Amino acid sequence: MSDVGPYTHRMALRFDPIAEARRQWDSHGWGATDAMAAVTSISRAHQIVIGRINDLLRPFDLTFSRYEALVLLSFSRTGALPLGKMGERLMVHPTSVTNTIDRLERDGLVARAPHPVDRRAVLATITDEGRAVTKLATDALVEAEFGVGELRTETLRDLEASLRKLRRDAGDFE
Template sequence: MTIGRALDTDPIEEARRQWVAHGWGEAADGMAAVTSIARAHQIVLQRIDTVLRPLDLTFARYEILTLLSFTRQGSLPMTKMGALLQVHPTSVTSAVDRLEGQGLVERLPHPSDRRAVLASITSEGRARALAATHALNGQVFEQLGITEHQISQLRTVLRALRANAGDF
């Protein structure tokens, strides 16, 4: 389950020291920041997967289910979901394939655009999404192990990074 045993020193700080020692000091902090993001992503995703496994969901499928549950009609065009969740169209297709096979979502023809496909959440899908949200709230989102102030800082800094990348 756990990937690596606890190390005596922070491996990212160690890499940063190597950067400085090689004369790449200008990039050292940025390298450490990027590596930290990658590792943090791995950590939280592992926790999420552990919580969602009993519910037969992955994070990608959970996001789609929850997004649909927030809409009035309970349905959205595939492209629209990809734009809101910022994932590739192919990822939406395969995730909806899976959700449809589980009976949590169904594909409907778009009423006015014959190219488009609507993904529509089923009542079973709604129930599953709600159960998953409660589990994730209690076991992951409220248990990050950092202070509220740090969570706030994290959101602010990453919002700047996302805005700079052209997200919104």
């Protein structure tokens, strides 16, 4: 088990493929090289990080998106939220929330309930089992520092700051 995980499905290259892409890109005179490299890096980083986290969550039969939904519910005052509000907070499309809640409900970690006032809305309510699994999964993730333990706190914060700008420009908040 010296391997970093299943998402690393081949030998390490002797060069950085993104640095190589940057070189080629420049030599073709294609422009916006920094943007290209940043975007490609984000893409690959996402793939790595999600892969690691899903590996950590597999023992609990969870994925990161389902885990995020559980955490959001466990943080809410009553353990219940309308699906629409969940979509806003999790920053995903409404249909993704439906999908996620379908699976969590099937697994007994969440239950759907009618909204007391608005009959269009549906409340997702976390179950006791849902809370228990969330606790265990959180312990595992924190223990493994979400798979990014090699990075220093400073690097993590730099990352978050740069990406916050991106998110704000995209209209996520403010």
